[in-house]
Amino acid sequence: MYLTPRKQNFSEIFINAFGGFVAGLIGSIFILIITFILSNYFNIVSTFELNKMGTKANSMFPLLISLLTLFGTSITSYLSYYILNMTDPEKYKSNSSILSQLSVFQILTYIFITPIYIYVGISNYNNLMIIFIFHTIIIIFGTNLLLEIFNNYRYLLIGFYGSFIGLFFSVLFSVYIFNTFGTGTAKLIMLVLLLPIINFITILLKQVFELVYYSYYTYTSYDSLGNIFYKIEEDYKEKEKTEEEKNSI
Numbered sequence: 452m453y454l455t456p457r458k459q460n461f462s463e464i465f466i467n468a469f470g471g472f473v474a475g476l477i478g479s480i481f482i483l484i485i486t487f488i489l490s491n492y493f494n495i496v497s498t499f500e501l502n503k504m505g506t507k508a509n510s511m512f513p514l515l516i517s518l519l520t521l522f523g524t525s526i527t528s529y530l531s532y533y534i535l536n537m538t539d540p541e542k543y544k545s546n547s548s549i550l551s552q553l554s555v556f557q558i559l560t561y562i563f564i565t566p567i568y569i570y571v572g573i574s575n576y577n578n579l580m581i582i583f584i585f586h587t588i589i590i591i592f593g594t595n596l597l598l599e600i601f602n603n604y605r606y607l608l609i610g611f612y613g614s615f616i617g618l619f620f621s622v623l624f625s626v627y628i629f630n631t632f633g634t635g636t637a638k639l640i641m642l643v644l645l646l647p648i649i650n651f652i653t654i655l656l657k658q659v660f661e662l663v664y665y666s667y668y669t670y671t672s673y674d675s676l677g678n679i680f681y682k683i684e685e686d687y688k689e690k691e692k693t694e695e696e697k698n699s700i
Contacts, residue, residue, distance in 0.1 A: 457606070459662050463539065468655035470534035475647030478527035482519050483643060489515070513572025514565070516579050517586075521561045524590040527646050528553050531594060531654070542602055549601045556593050560586070584625045587645055591653050592618045606661075608676040613660030617653030624652065 532553065535543040564586050571578040592614055599610025625645065668674055 457542065457603075457661065458665055459658060461662075464655065464658040464662065466538050467535060467658055468651050470538050471531050471654035472647045472651040474530035474534055475527045475650035477530055478523040478525075479643045479646045481526050482523040482646075485519060485522065513568040513579055516572065516583060517561070517565045517568040520583055520586050521557065523646060524587055525554075525557050527650055528557060528590060528594040531650060532598060535598065535654075543598060544602060546601065549598070552597055552601070553594060556597060557590065560589060560593070564589075580629060584629065584645065587649055588618060588621050588625065591621070591646075591649050595653055595657055606676060609661050609664050610657060612676075613657030614653060616660055617656040620656060621649045621652050624648065 529550065532543065532549060536545050564582065568579065568582050568586075571582055595614045595617070596611060599607055599614070603610070628645065664676065
């Protein structure tokens, strides 16, 4: 854990962000491999097209998409942590507790979002892509936040605000992609590109924000986001002390 804002350079930021891109790409390739294996039972591209023409929806198809997303995002999440541990071991420590918490987060998110996949997907398969985007962004955001909590909770707010900025731009990018690609083939391309790009954007902007905050700290010597929970506790103790002094008069 760092006692002052952490100094970074652009090469470190790019390496970490590129590692996130690779992790997302591997997760997407895994989705494609499973899709190819299951193509004899579910042809995702043609299923999207047939549903668009009014063919009756298959209730198993939304469940399949949710499972593919679970596996793809899980691989991306674990690999992101592993790669960050290799590229930046000073910050991202190897810890089995982190892996277990990432797993719990993945499972809980899947449990809550699967009914939405099924309910929304049965009416229109195109809506599945919206849920896929939402599911992917939530997992990437949550993964980055958990990594900040466990690896440098003193500066948790820097990680939170940086991840939130990444979340915002990821949403903008996803909306653009969704509106640009309309065919089944294009949607399959989106499955390949979305995970790595969202992961890249989130990690990149989170660490750029960390760099900006470090520059702010070196210029002003004011650490407004550092150890915020300690500051809250101290403020609370000060208020309690003031109240006790008032009551004793």
